[in-house]
Amino acid sequence: MTQNASSPSSTSQKVLNIQTDVEGTLIERPNRFLAIVEIDVNGTKSQEKVHVHDPGRLIDILYPGNRVLLRKASNPKRKTSWDMIAGRSGNNWILINSAFHRQLSEWVIENNIIDLLSNADTVLPEQKFGESRLDYLLMKGDTDIWIEVKGCTLAERKTASFPDAPTTRGKRHLDELIKARSEGHEAAILILIFRPEAECFTANGIIDPDFAQAFEKALEAGVNVFPLLFSFENNTVIYHSQLPFCKNVLYKK
Template sequence: MSDSGNVLFTVKVDALGHVISRPNRFLLLADVELPDGTVYRNEKVHVHDPGRLKEILYPGNVVQLRKADREGRRTSWDLVSGKVGGKWVLVNSSYHRYIAESILSSPFSPVGRFSSLRAEVRAGASRLDFHLTVEDGKVHYVEVKGCTLSRDGRALFPDAPTTRGTRHLRELIRLKEEGCESDVLVLVLAPDTECFIPNAKCDPEFARAFRDAVLAGVNVHPVALEFDGMNVSYGRVLPLCVHSEDI
């Protein structure tokens, strides 16, 4: 069942862009069109998501942009989203924390109601996104991942190798073994997905750590989200893909 009427987060968009190129992970060049029709050529856009995003950031594709709110930056704009199959896909990872916190604070939180929440907490050699104490007294460590890639209805993470993501999973396994609850909250931003699976072809080490985490009892919550170009809404919890050659 979908709860798509539940808005979690609203995004401010100032302009549209047409992709020219992506010189490096964090820089996009685009022609920018303001709502009044004014066009700025070859503008520098900051990309918050370090993933490859090849299905989104290709020459000619349309993207949404937000004007940089800090003077003196090398880039004048922040990338918000891009079109995939006629739908907007949010690709700004700086929003993930706020979307995740909204989910955790909502009636459909996968961990239940909490009495305390702390963000950006140290755990061993890592820093995890959230530490929660829920009403039954259990402590949950929650790590958030954003998923923008899908193929044949399967949401895939990551779309680029991530040693940091693998380290987070190993830390969650350790915490689970010590008696805490460990959770991975996957924000599935790719549209039209039916299930979630680690992208073993892209990052086999992450896929192995993911499998080990599931076997160790780490909770995985892939939440399908809907983005209409302005509002991020809750969709539904996806199952893990089964009977796949990638797991």
């Protein structure tokens, strides 16, 4: 099995500023894209509808009573007046808005954070391969590199894991990357990890054994996996380092 993750020293580079407008308390999450949050603006409390731009369960972050950070929606006609940006976990704010994954992954590629992806001739977003549309096709000379990006917000006992909800789409993306390798292309997965306490990364076979098994097959096929650690501090996303793989895939409780 090829393990492509290593553990270099932290670089701590500021990546992206994300404005937040108010801190609130989660009341409930009626569905995966909607939350009800109580906010206090100038001494006036109100319960607001908030858009959750993350399809994951987020059960250790979005639970009643937890603190969250919101940004006012730019479109005043939208049904939800606010966007969920981050949620509290211990002493950390965790970025839980996947709308920023494109900007963060572009920063990784453009700033040559990963040797395999550095100094590309061409970077094409949202390219079709097989039955899927993958996040990037990167071209370096005669080499094509197919890239998929995943965001990781789940961590337990300093172990970051993905997914936090079953994902047939995620497994299909892995299958496509395996196919790309079989056709002679390079392939890579960027795992954007937003749990700064994490020390290693693993696929979560407790939540989704099919994804975890496909993840193992992808490694065996030579798909490169890069678990990248970020934090969200003072409205700024900060890149820290590449994490190693944990010793075991989470298959059992």
